[in-house]
Amino acid sequence: MTVRFGLLGAGRIGKVHAKAVTSNPLARLVAVADAFPKAASDLATQYGAEVRSIEEIEAASDIDAVVICTPTDTHADLIERFARAGKAIFCEKPIDLDVERVKACLKVVDAEGGTLMVGFNRRFDPHFQAVKSAIAEGQIGDVEMITIVSRDPGAPPVDYIKRSGGIFRDMTIHDLDMARFLLGEEVDTVTAFGSVLVDKAIGEAGDYDSASLILTTASGKHATISNSRRATYGYDQRIEVHGSKGSVAAENQRPVSIEIANGNGYTRPPLHDFFMTRYTEAYAREISAFIDCVESKSPASPSGVDGLIALALADAALKSVKEGRAIKVSEITGAMADKSVFQGR
Amino acid sequence: MTVRFGLLGAGRIGKVHAKAVTSNPLARLVAVADAFPKAASDLATQYGAEVRSIEEIEAASDIDAVVICTPTDTHADLIERFARAGKAIFCEKPIDLDVERVKACLKVVDAEGGTLMVGFNRRFDPHFQAVKSAIAEGQIGDVEMITIVSRDPGAPPVDYIKRSGGIFRDMTIHDLDMARFLLGEEVDTVTAFGSVLVDKAIGEAGDYDSASLILTTASGKHATISNSRRATYGYDQRIEVHGSKGSVAAENQRPVSIEIANGNGYTRPPLHDFFMTRYTEAYAREISAFIDCVESKSPASPSGVDGLIALALADAALKSVKEGRAIKVSEITGAMADKSVFQGR
Amino acid sequence: MTVRFGLLGAGRIGKVHAKAVTSNPLARLVAVADAFPKAASDLATQYGAEVRSIEEIEAASDIDAVVICTPTDTHADLIERFARAGKAIFCEKPIDLDVERVKACLKVVDAEGGTLMVGFNRRFDPHFQAVKSAIAEGQIGDVEMITIVSRDPGAPPVDYIKRSGGIFRDMTIHDLDMARFLLGEEVDTVTAFGSVLVDKAIGEAGDYDSASLILTTASGKHATISNSRRATYGYDQRIEVHGSKGSVAAENQRPVSIEIANGNGYTRPPLHDFFMTRYTEAYAREISAFIDCVESKSPASPSGVDGLIALALADAALKSVKEGRAIKVSEITGAMADKSVFQGR
Amino acid sequence: MTVRFGLLGAGRIGKVHAKAVTSNPLARLVAVADAFPKAASDLATQYGAEVRSIEEIEAASDIDAVVICTPTDTHADLIERFARAGKAIFCEKPIDLDVERVKACLKVVDAEGGTLMVGFNRRFDPHFQAVKSAIAEGQIGDVEMITIVSRDPGAPPVDYIKRSGGIFRDMTIHDLDMARFLLGEEVDTVTAFGSVLVDKAIGEAGDYDSASLILTTASGKHATISNSRRATYGYDQRIEVHGSKGSVAAENQRPVSIEIANGNGYTRPPLHDFFMTRYTEAYAREISAFIDCVESKSPASPSGVDGLIALALADAALKSVKEGRAIKVSEITGAMADKSVFQGR
Missing domain, CATH: 3.30.360.10 (Dihydrodipicolinate Reductase; domain 2)
Structure with missing residues (x-):
């Protein structure tokens, strides 16, 4: 099985993850979304992916997992949306700067039975x-x-x-x-x-x-x-x-x-x-671990609770x-x- | 300009160079040749290239440069053929085990005004x-x-x-x-x-x-x-x-x-x-240097004489x-x- | 000038200081005291010094400085006695385990205008x-x-x-x-x-x-x-x-x-x-520093206050x-x- | 048994060996000889030894071993003299700059059954x-x-x-x-x-x-x-x-x-x-090894042949x-x- 990816955020760290995804024989980068259309299209072109909106990625049947590299204050909302959409989620740290908001977000993930891995790259x-x-x-x-x-x-x-x-x-x-x-x-x-x-x-x-x-x-x-x-x-x-x-x-x-x-x-x-x-x-090993966990349907680590x-x-x-x-x-x-x-x- | 590559030899070292070529934004891997059809097709498939014969690569108008990773005893002949075909050549060391054969080969390259870089990777x-x-x-x-x-x-x-x-x-x-x-x-x-x-x-x-x-x-x-x-x-x-x-x-x-x-x-x-x-x-830097030298039409180093x-x-x-x-x-x-x-x- | 030493305590650390004193061309080991007569006489013999009691060292006109290597609970008393006797004092740390006792002891040293160096060897x-x-x-x-x-x-x-x-x-x-x-x-x-x-x-x-x-x-x-x-x-x-x-x-x-x-x-x-x-x-440099300070009548460092x-x-x-x-x-x-x-x- | 030493040569390396001899509880420095009387007397005074001529050391019944630190061109002669005098010999390298002279010297040592250690300090x-x-x-x-x-x-x-x-x-x-x-x-x-x-x-x-x-x-x-x-x-x-x-x-x-x-x-x-x-x-270990070998009458190493x-x-x-x-x-x-x-x- 190939894990099909949507990338949210085509900035500095988004590029790092795009490279990691495309280098992995078990994964494919399908779509890139970014608030700046040029950032999205440049990165998509480089790796033969499409530019899509967040909504399109959310609804897409050809996407199994997302990598969230957007600004911190959007993380918790996006995690909840994509958990509800049934996508496996890799999110750059932190989930949110507010402990209560994080807890609320994790409850949603938990309720959906979703996969969430948090980016403690070290x-x-x-x-x-x-x-x-x-x-x-x-x-x-x-x-x-x-x-x-x-x-x-x-x-x-x-x-x-x-x-x-x-x-x-x-x-x-x-x-x-x-x-x-x-x-x-x-x-x-x-x-x-x-x-x-x-x-x-x-x-x-x-x-x-x-x-x-x-x-x-x-x-x-x-x-x-x-x-x-x-x-x-x-x-x-x-x-x-x-x-x-x-x-x-x-x-x-x-x-x-x-x-x-x-x-x-x-x-x-x-x-x-x-x-x-x-x-x-x-960074390369981190995305590989996420791909492995999506593929094998095993628990993500580091998890949302981490x-x-x-x-x-x-x-x-x-x-x-x-x-x-x-x-x-x-x-x-x-x-x-x-x-x-x-x-x- | 993108340097378009043919790869001769899809063995262990051929795979290393294939990865280096495809990772470089200034290069594209067009074709792979190997005496073992499966080795060629596996590698070609992985990187979206075609399988071609050596003759086809020699004649191809969509190929600028070749990487020679075939057995040592074929190097000198292939260098001469591809020098005559006007392709830039990267050849794994050695050119040949016989000094006189190397000299003869280099004369051909010299006569054709070709680019030849030898793989002293270190x-x-x-x-x-x-x-x-x-x-x-x-x-x-x-x-x-x-x-x-x-x-x-x-x-x-x-x-x-x-x-x-x-x-x-x-x-x-x-x-x-x-x-x-x-x-x-x-x-x-x-x-x-x-x-x-x-x-x-x-x-x-x-x-x-x-x-x-x-x-x-x-x-x-x-x-x-x-x-x-x-x-x-x-x-x-x-x-x-x-x-x-x-x-x-x-x-x-x-x-x-x-x-x-x-x-x-x-x-x-x-x-x-x-x-x-x-x-x-x-290995990655070596191929980058070769691509730079092909692109900029500057002398290759290490050269055939090296x-x-x-x-x-x-x-x-x-x-x-x-x-x-x-x-x-x-x-x-x-x-x-x-x-x-x-x-x- | 040669600094003439009395050594109080001929145990493990006393031996270290005895060696340091005798190796220094500016110093001489005159006397050794220890509660165990054999310990004192063995060390004294090795370095050509005399065995004396603490009281004899206190009263001796041929001794300028003492090194105190006796058990901790005797340090403060000995410091006071030898400060009053006008000897320069090197004392192994600590002066005492009780801060108030240390303060009292330092007041005596201060009143006598004596030299006290504490053995923070590091x-x-x-x-x-x-x-x-x-x-x-x-x-x-x-x-x-x-x-x-x-x-x-x-x-x-x-x-x-x-x-x-x-x-x-x-x-x-x-x-x-x-x-x-x-x-x-x-x-x-x-x-x-x-x-x-x-x-x-x-x-x-x-x-x-x-x-x-x-x-x-x-x-x-x-x-x-x-x-x-x-x-x-x-x-x-x-x-x-x-x-x-x-x-x-x-x-x-x-x-x-x-x-x-x-x-x-x-x-x-x-x-x-x-x-x-x-x-x-x-240890060797520490005693050298003490000898230098006695010779040059400069303040000891590390001091009692340290x-x-x-x-x-x-x-x-x-x-x-x-x-x-x-x-x-x-x-x-x-x-x-x-x-x-x-x-x- | 205490090994009683005569030191020949009170220069830079002679001082090093004098210190090593006097620091060793199994040895005693009895006499120092040097062509410069002041060099000999300074070193002798520092360690409580006597100044003697080479001839006196050769003839002395209270000297068991010599350390030869004189100029190189005197080494072979001195080794022969002291071998004949029955003293154990430590000689700074080289014995001589001429291989034939060295061989002749070693024959004398061999004939006398003497102990000769050569100073390869490393x-x-x-x-x-x-x-x-x-x-x-x-x-x-x-x-x-x-x-x-x-x-x-x-x-x-x-x-x-x-x-x-x-x-x-x-x-x-x-x-x-x-x-x-x-x-x-x-x-x-x-x-x-x-x-x-x-x-x-x-x-x-x-x-x-x-x-x-x-x-x-x-x-x-x-x-x-x-x-x-x-x-x-x-x-x-x-x-x-x-x-x-x-x-x-x-x-x-x-x-x-x-x-x-x-x-x-x-x-x-x-x-x-x-x-x-x-x-x-x-240097300190070298002299200790020599003292051990004299004391135990075991073969010297490194030897004259080394x-x-x-x-x-x-x-x-x-x-x-x-x-x-x-x-x-x-x-x-x-x-x-x-x-x-x-x-x-």
Whole structure:
């Protein structure tokens, strides 16, 4: 069976997913929709697909699955529409910036029995997957302490931060998901500190550009996250998991691995300077995993609930900064009227 | 302009080039030929190309360039035919195992004014290119001594070795080309030692599985090459260039870069175990460079003459092993009736 | 001038300091005292010194300085006695486990105008000193975030933990001092989490074996500390300082730096397995620094106040674990009647 | 038993050995001799030894062993004198620059049944010893190919080169000995190339500053050596041994191991810039091994014959450069009238 795709949103990340879909022998890109007709038609032409409206894709009998790459504030609505239309859904993170809206959306998906995968691309990075595998194989014994260092090469424009929900919801959320992915146990408390060291304008917009977090679990595991919006040496993405029998670490990646030695010492080039080049392979593997799950009708992972929990952790972090104390995650998720959204896990 | 391609040979390396051609927005794969009809049709179908015979491709007005991936003993003939047919030619190395046959072939290409690029893929590896760039930028001053370590994960079947021309012509030849590429000066003498340490059958077939070489240039630069048909830890491919102001080295590549620490120490995974995964990016860049050169009608590099010289160096190495002395490269190339083949350089 | 030394305590760490004193051309070891006569006489004999009682050393006119390596609960009393006796004092950390006792002791030293250096040996490690120098030279711009990972090869006996004041006072205290040393700004808040993952007996003794901390400063800098009493791969001691213009990190040290490659990958040996071999050079440099300071009559660093503040940070950490909130360091140090102890800084 | 030492030569290397002797609890430095009285008395005073003449040391009943650190041209004579005087002898390399003189000297030592250890300090480097141990433990299977890169930070004065016997006898000789040490089989042929790339004055003095060598053994093992008198990044000393089951490598050593990351990339400091700091530990272990051998009356290693063979390999290298061919080592050693010097091995 070939999975037939509609792509919603032909921007930067839409192009990445279009390439992943068309490179996969089990998939076909049938249609592209975008608010900008030229963006849609350029991408459709490149890959021999058609331009269609969202409504046409929704109604199309020749489309099995959609990839949602539209602006964040449209995600939840589109997920609900396409769940009702019976399409399998891959949606870029986040589902929404509001936990209650996410919960409502997931109820719709749940009611329709639909497939929803959320785009935490880092779970598909080959190096982080190798960390996960090493843990699963018992190579480090029981997981005890995780250290995540995650720094962007530079701060985004303040306008972006205003829309993104701030550092915890747009940046740390990846690390929060990764911590959950590797801890093998739900996070119980979140403690966070934020400060403004990089760009005063970020502070004026009410956000932080430097953050440190400690997550704890009920059994006493710890995860530490260190974030900065600035790293002169490139896109710094390191994970280390310390366990009872050993430790496993994923090193930083650089586009070119040479070393130049001279009187100043030994110098290796900077890291990747952009998430798209750093995570090229992760994006390809992510769509492959989605195609596999649609084909095999198996549950999607990371699921909508994974998206919800990561958002709740980000909210807990923000609350912790404001209140100067450890926040029980249940303070955020406890407000959920219906815990059934977790049932699918 | 789009460069329209015919692919000759749909085997392992043909598939790699087919993917590179179809991924390039400036190129189109029009036809595939192979002695095995099913191999040709499978590959053609996957990329929306036609199956054609070699004769049809030769005569086709809708084909600008060919990629020759057929068995080695057909290369020289095909190059001559397609040069006469006015097609730009990319040919997998070697042109032929016999220096005189290569010279004759290059004369034909030269006479037709054709474009011929020879597949020394390693020149396009991003890491080795970065080494070359560092030299070109003057970061290490004058090149003085090059150290190349090149080891295969395992020995090929003896049958392959019988056809391949032996370790110097099938394996060392890549390192000889790389040494020339980086020395920036022609090799003057070749001294080589060969022994059989890995597989007695290789010795019985008259070849070696372990080799050490020293190349010298007229100005006194040295290059050292260390080859083995066995490396339990993967495909070992290292280059280091020592210069008057510093040194630059390209490190080994591994598919996954994690590190596991425990009581045994700190362990990183083995290297790539296959040239195709090690040089994935090099193959893609190689075809891109060929397309650029066809499009811009600029001289191909590495050229047919580069292929000829690398072969002559391999022949010199073999002669050195047999005679136990340094061989002047001019002893091999001096027999050329017509030095004009070097004019294009 | 030669600095003439009395050594109080001929145990494990006493031997280390005896070697450092006798290796230094500016110093001489005159006398050794120990509650166990044989320990004192063995060490004295080895280095041509005399065995004397503490009282004799106190009264000796041929002794300028003492090194205190006796059990912790004797430190404060001995410091006071030798300060009154006009000897320069090097004391192993901690001065005492009780902040108020430390303050009282420092007042005596202050009143006598004496020289007191506290043994935070890691400040003298050549690698950490190079980190400090890189910061001082402006190589990374303004310090923003510090990450310290500090893990012991194995947990000490529970008896030791009962006497030592627990993980924060015997182990984390080194990292707390290092954070202060590198932050270049006093710590404002301490948040800590502790759990028992390694040895239940430690938990039963009321202590933790795994701890994570975040320190913040008034200007918004963060330091993260990750501690464990277990590391199968050796004595894990890493520091990384992230700044506005770059980052500097001190790598782990191992006694032997070879790498073995085979089918399992590339393996380097484990780290040092003991603080004495890891910090051999630091111990030697530490005593040299003390000798320099005695000779030049310059202020000792790290000072008694440095010892006091590190202890206060450890106390704040413990309070934070118990109360689940960020502790203002002034909550601990604010109780000090007389802030004048800080004047010497 | 305590080994009582006389030290001949109180220069740079004499001081290193004096420290090693006095630090060893099994040894005592009794006397120091030097042509410059002040050099002798300064060193003797520092370590509580006496100044004596060479004749007095020769005749002394309270001296068991001597360390010869005098100029090279006195070594062979002194070895003979002290062998006749019944002292155990540690002599800095080389015994002499002339193979025949060395052979004559060793016959005297042999006739007296004396103990003679030659100072190939690198055999005692902990990292190279770990390489040797890994081989001995079978971790890499059978040794097949050795790669040694050995580069000095800068060229010595031409005057030194004139006295030293040239690059092969003063610099490469260490690598030749190391190759023998690790090959586990005698070298059969030596092929060498030399050129002048660093300092023309070296060429004018008839020597080379850049050299590449290939050694082969009868069973087909290869060792490659790459030497330069220039390395802007410090004292480059690397060894890699490739075997049938894997590979082991000793990495370069640097005094400080930090890494600074910024927009230029990741930079580690240069290597040691001097053999004495690079091989500090090796010098200490070397003297310990000599003391052990004197104490236990076991054969010294490296022996006088090891010194002889290394010199013969250096001579073979020089001959190879001059004649442009592989030199059988037996061409050099075959001239030995009496092979019995090898019997002690």
